[in-house]
Amino acid sequence: MDALNTGKLGLNNGGCFADVTADGGPSGLTFPARTTVTETGVVFPDGTPLNIGEEFAFGGGYSGDLVLGECGRPGEALLVQSWGFQP
Secondary structure, three states: OOOOEEEEEEEOOOOOEEEEOOOOOEEEEEOOOOOEEOOOEEEOOOOOEEEOOOEEEEEEEEOOOOOOHHHOOOOOOEEEEEEEOOO
């Protein structure tokens, strides 16, 4: 992964998926096409599950042109393009 980020999958105040940082602040996340939302988290297109509360490593970039509605203003959510569990 080029730009490695680490965090914990959580929810923000709007009930949207977010990376919960060490200081407890959520940062919005968007996921690639074919990601499935489950009752406990998400399943990535390659079949890798990630549950709320699990720590993970991910790469991607800010999605400046996506309209996220209550999930955040444009440019605030990170578009996850690669993923894995923290080493």
